[in-house]
Amino acid sequence: MNKTLGLFIGCFLLPVAAAITVLKFDLAPTSTTNYGRFLEQEVVLPIKSDDKMWSIVLNLPEHCEESCEVQRKNAEQLKVALGKHSQKVSVVLFDHEIAFSVLQSKQSTLAPAAFYLVDKHGLVVLEYLYQPNPESNRLVLKGLLKDMKKLLNYARSK
Known part of the structure; x- marks a missing residue:
């Protein structure tokens, strides 16, 4: 040979x-280097992207009170914390009125008061569960922001 x-x-x-x-x-x-948890099953939400690359979705089911109110305030703070990236990311509240009119079964597969990273096609990528301890919840949201910035930087490099 x-x-x-x-x-x-x-x-x-x-x-x-x-x-x-x-x-x-x-x-x-x-x-892994991400802070969120990957979903085990594929979930596609009917989110309108409005030419945004990513969406941060807060699941607000009908029977969710204190934790949902805390997360609703956190969602408002996330809009501010995104800073220059806020033009590329939308923050969406997926509440029971939207879910009932569109697809209630999909909302039941999502954890209550949890944040989700969703791509522009509606595919849920990462999950950030609500933590009752305020310090733990702050760290979860900080991880969400880090993951979001990492995804946006990766998309920009393509």
Whole structure:
């Protein structure tokens, strides 16, 4: 066998062997850099994007009182905290009137008083659950802002 053919076969077999090793011995990295939680099932919300790249959606079901009021105030603060990115992101309140008229079953799959990152096609990407402790909830919202800025910077680099 000549040198070129051996090098060609080696360049093919080495990555395949490495991939099989990683999969067989479960050596894939398990940590992530996002602060939100990925949803386990696909949920598409009927959100109008208005030429916005992303939406931050607050789920406000019918039987949600104190936690929803706290999150409603946080949603107003998120609009301000987005700063220069507020032109690219919309903050949407997904309440029971909208859900009843559109798709109530989808709202029931979402956690009450939780924030969701939604792309311009309505696909829910990340979930940020409400924390009753104010300090923990502040950290969750801070993580949401970090994830949003990371997504916007990534989209800008394309």
